Amino acid sequence: xxxxxxxxxxxxxxxxxINTPQDLIKAIPNSDLITCKKTKQSRIVFxxxxxxxxxxxxxxxxxxxxxxxxxxxxxxxxxxxIDACEVNMFKA
Numbered sequence: 001x002x003x004x005x006x007x008x009x010x011x012x013x014x015x016x017x018i019n020t021p022q023d024l025i026k027a028i029p030n031s032d033l034i035t036c037k038k039t040k041q042s043r044i045v046f047x048x049x050x051x052x053x054x055x056x057x058x059x060x061x062x063x064x065x066x067x068x069x070x071x072x073x074x075x076x077x078x079x080x081x082i083d084a085c086e087v088n089m090f091k092a
Contacts, residue, residue: 004049004050004052004053005048005049005055007049008028008046008055011027011028012028015028018061018066021044021061024044024061031044031047034085036084038085042059043058043084043085044056045084047076051076052075052076053075054073054074054075054076055073056071056072056087057070071088071089071090072084072088073089074089
């Protein structure tokens with residue numbers, strides 16, 4: 001599992017300038033932008049390791065950096081059991 005996430009991090013780090021959520025989607029193929037109507041926020045679901053794992057992130061895009069807030073990390077099977085807009089597995 002670690003190798004798949006290292007590859008993901010490398011691709012993200014090597015990506016060109018990110019100015020919009022769509023740029024982030026283009027930088028990491030097989031990812032999806034989800035608009036959460038209840039919270040009026042968006043999240044990005046990344047398919048990692050040939051779709052074996054899912055990573056859900058909130059994000060903040062600034063001129064000099066993109067910040068990802070990890071909300072969920074798990075297998076595709078675990079992802080199927082959660083609400084992508086509500087999950088926050090690292091909230092205290």
